[in-house]
Amino acid sequence: MSTIIEKAKEIVAVNGMSDKITLLQGKMEEVELPFPKVDIIISEWMGYFLLYESMLDTVLWARDKYLVKDGLIFPDKATIFMAGIEDGEYKDEKIGFWDNVWGFDYTPLKRSALTEPLVDTVEMKAVVTDPTPILTLDLYKVQPADLAFSLRFTLDVRRTDYVHALIAWFDIDFTACHKPIRFSTGPHAKYTHWKQTVFYLQDVLTVEQGEQITGVLTNKPNEKNKRDLDIKIEYRLETEDMGRQMEGVCEYKMC
Template sequence: MSTIIDKAKEIVERNGMTSKITLLQGKMEEIKMPFPQVDIIISEWMGYFLLYESMLDTVLYARDHYLAKDGKIFPDKATIHMAGIEDGDYKDEKIGFWDNVYGFDFTPLKDTALAEPLVDTVELKACVTDPCKVFEIDLYTINAEDLAFRAPFSLKARRSDFIHALIAWFDIEFTACHKPIRFSTGPHSKYTHWKQTVFYLREVLTVEDGECVTGFLASKPNAKKKRDLDISLKYELQTSDDSRFAAGGLDFKM
């Protein structure tokens, strides 16, 4: 859609590829393709939390209208994962800040701050729980309506600690390559600009090694802005001896 296509045309011409490469400017849903089918679709459609401001709807449109039988999509699989983290200092800085703003009580803004997920880099050592796979996408079979989901999670504590937030990240796979390729945007991997998505909890959870935080993660496109997301979290911690119980839920706008 952007004017960078003008420079792309110059580059194609300078490298003697005008007979092999055709550049089209416009929205996939609106342009007229010069041929009825394609063998391969390549797209970097992923957004924060995988689906925020993503272009996946457009990729699925291209698949349904142009991909030949047995055609390939790159990448073709994506998975959202979750974990629980200890992040007391940063939570106090981001959320507790509103308790005292230069001597004034700004606590009504706490709920607003909690409702906005933070996109930031989380250190692996902050992870209190094992990761949990929550939502999977197969680009060959998924439909646009499937992108609104509600999925269970179970996060097992790997040490006794506090949980201040739940984080989400995604993995991407290119399974149709001669040698399958994948990369992760998780805290255990090299830095990517997608970072991780942090959902701060209203209350601090105290977990012992081996205990599980269970719940549901739900996400759907915003009714007014389809590239924005409405995300909700329901979580519960109950010890085997019933000595501790905690439950809660939060709604987020992204």
């Protein structure tokens, strides 16, 4: 849809490829392709938290309408991961700020701030739990209805610390390449503009090595705007010390 296509046309021309490359501007669902079927679909459709403002619906539409049998999709696999992090200093800066704003009580905004996931870079040293895969999408098989889901997760605590937030990121695979290629948007990988998505918890969890945080992650497109997301995280700290048993439910809106 972008006007950058005009520069793309110039680049194609100066490289002598105008007889091989055709550029079309418009929405995938509205343009008319010069061929009834295609052999390959290439798309960078991923958004924050993989699915926020993503164009995956459009890719699936193109797959079902245009891709030949045994055609290829690049990338063709995406996996969402989660982990728990210690982030007390930044949480106090972002969330606790509203407790006292120049002497005024702004706690109504504090509740709103907790419902907005933060997209930011998390340092690996802040990660308290082992990562766990939540969802894997196979682009050859996934359907639009699969993008609304409710899935259980278990996070194994790797060191005694605090957990202030859960983070999510995704890995992308190109399995049809001669040599399979993967890149990650996690805290262990090189920086990408997707960064990581941080979900601050209402509670601070005191965790010890060997314990587990279990829960359910629920995601669905927003009813008013399907590119926005409504996310709910139910969590429970599994511990032998019943005095520290904690559980909670947090709801978030990515919009």
